[in-house]
Structures are given as C-alpha cells and as structure tokens.
Amino acid sequence: MAAREYGQYCGVTRALELVGERWAMLIVRDLLVGPRRYGELAAGLPRIPSNILAARLKELQDAGILRRMPRSRVIVYELTPYGRELEPVVLALGAWGFKALGDPREEQIITPDSMTMALRTAFRPQVAATLPATAYEARFGPTELLIRVDGSALDVTRGDGPVDLAFAAGPDIRRLISGELAPDRAIATGVVEVLSGRGDLLDRFADTFHLAA
Template identity: 75%
Template sequence: MAARDYGQYSGLARAVELVGERWALLIVRDLLTGPRRYGELAAGLPRIPTNILAARLKELQAAGILRRAPRSRVIVYELTPFGRGLEPVVLALGAWGLQAMGDPRDEQIVTPASMAIDLRTAFREDVAAGLPATSYSARIDSADLFIRVDGRLLDVGGGTGRADLAFAAGPALLRIVSGDLAPRTAIETGAVALLHGDAALLDRFATTFRLAA
C-alpha cells in the first residue's frame, strides 16, 4: 500500500497509515451505509478527483478494508469485516467533529450517506426508548432520507416512506443535532420547512438526535 509510513511500531500509527490519506475515511463513511458502485461513490463525494477516488479504492482494497463484489451484474464496493470495524471510530470522530461545526458555508452540502452517519452518531438510545415509535421523511437538498425510530432501534437510509413528519432541510439540520439551533427557530427562519405532520415532532426529532452535553 502506498500510504505514508510513520516509522513507528504503534497501533495508532498503523491505523493512520491505512486510513489517514485524504478522502479515505469519507469513503469508509459512505460504505458504512451500504455497498456502492463507483459512480455512486463519486456522486456522494462531488469534490473528489476521479484519479484520487480510484487510488483510494485501490489502497483500501489492498489493506483489506473494502472489496469489489459482483451485485446484479454490476461491481460494487463494500466493506470487509475488518473495514466495518471502523464504524465506532467513524461515529466517535463524527461526534467530536459535530461539536465544532459552526454555521454551514454556502458551498457546503449534505448527502444522504453523510446525514445517515451523523444521525447514527447523535442517536440517543436511552431517550428514544421512552418515546413513541416515530418515522421521519427528510428531504436533504435534492435527496431523500427515511428515518424510523422504534425504541432503541434506528433504521436510516435513502428513499421515502410513510412518515409521521416530513420536512425539507439543508446543512443547517446538523445545527439542530449539535444543539446550536432550536427546532422552533429552524422553522421560523426557514432552515427547516415542514411538509407534513405536527411541528411538535421536530422537537421529538431534536430530542432523539442530540449530542450528549
């Protein structure tokens, strides 16, 4: 593998050698939501140069983190068990990063995969266990995300479904998750547009997905 060598016999040094190159962890993040074709990975990371995406995929495959697999006559990339072991690392890094988000810049976007992982990062199982089962349909920029919470179980992925609350939002939705933006303020300022359902359910959403203080 062509990743840098830090010259240290250390678990952390080896981990950074394997996934510390630019874009590598974001590729892993997107694959944590499910297998992806090359074009789907490229679409989910619109700023990655094609040569860099190809190089990172080869490096991660050589490291045993992902593999190419045939799926319905197409080739997809999927994480190996070794690669899936990065999930708690990705979620912990996401929780740490959400504390320093600040306001979204005009050119910043969210994707279904990035939002799915951020929601899994901020999911409060103990809180959700005491709330009624609730489903949410979120229009994130130009993509759809369906979220179902049933007790301690969270199911989140791309697509639509019958939801108790449907809303449209952009990157500012993460400010609700981080606790920087109150649901009522988000609605009043247009950061979140309600499409269907009771506005009070956005408060439930904010209670269910919130970084621990």
C-alpha cells in the first residue's frame, strides 16, 4: 500500500496513491531511460535521502510498477510493463511543466536521465522524418549524451561516438528548444557553444526538438 490514501474511489486518486509521493515520479522518469542500480538512482537524484529512496523503491515494487532483477552479479531496478505504461504520462507532465520552467536557479542541475527524458519530450518525429539522419553530441556540464535521429526514430545514450555536430550548453538550452532564441543567436550569445561539426546543423536540432513555452 502507498503511504497516502485519499478515501476516494477514482482512477486519478489511485494513480496518485501509487506514484504521487515525493520523488516517486522522478524515480520512474529515470527508470524509463533504463534499468539502474540503487547507487545510480541515488546519484541521479542527489537530494533524495537514502531512507526515502529505499521506501519509494519498496512502494513502487509492491505496486507492481518496478522490480528488482539480477544483472551481471548486481541487482538493478527496472520498470515492469505496467510501470512502462507511465511513459506518456511522464512525457506529458514534462511538456506541461516546461511551460512554467522559467530561468534556472543557481543550484539546479541537469542530470543525464533528466535531459534524456527532456529530449524525448521535445522530440518531433513527424519533423525528423523529413530531415536527413543526424547524430549530435551534447554536453550539459558533466553530462554527455549521444543523440541519434534517423527518420522518426530517436536514440539517446551516454558516451560519445561519430557525430555531425557536437555542442555544449547549460540549462538555457531551454530558450533554444522553446523557440525563444534562434539557433544563430544561441551560438552568438554563448547559450550554445559549437565544439565540432557544422554550426548550421543547430537549426536542424532546433527543428527536431521543440516545445512551446
């Protein structure tokens, strides 16, 4: 049973009882990227107290949303098929929250999993399908992502590889994704730093990944 009950017989109520506790949806968000060890989940949510992380994992496991699985001699947490049904909910929440994101505060960080899900949220497959296949390397502070777009398919992984455009940016990448800042202005103002490749491909990135603020 979840820690909180609302006393109403309603699907929305039951959903909140299962995933409405603090940190629960962020755990789901990160597990939508892929299975994670306990330490990896803790590192991706640096402000979560260890006792709360353990409690949320147990609650989500009891609810059938995630499971513990042995992998290469370690235990990982992964979403069940029932848990993976939350992906469109998480993406919709991300798009809705983007409208109220505002400017980043100094203490706010970008994690690999949060940025991966942000890119999934902003991805426009119908636009990408009309553009040539493109690979990007994006560096957000210590976070480094390899973004491959091929037709309407998107693949985001950690690490590096051959790319058409490599760039670095901070939380202000939001201004590019929202359309507030044109790609050439993003480069000129230092919001985006081109590290290698053709800078004009940032236009393609902005067309492919867009969320209206």
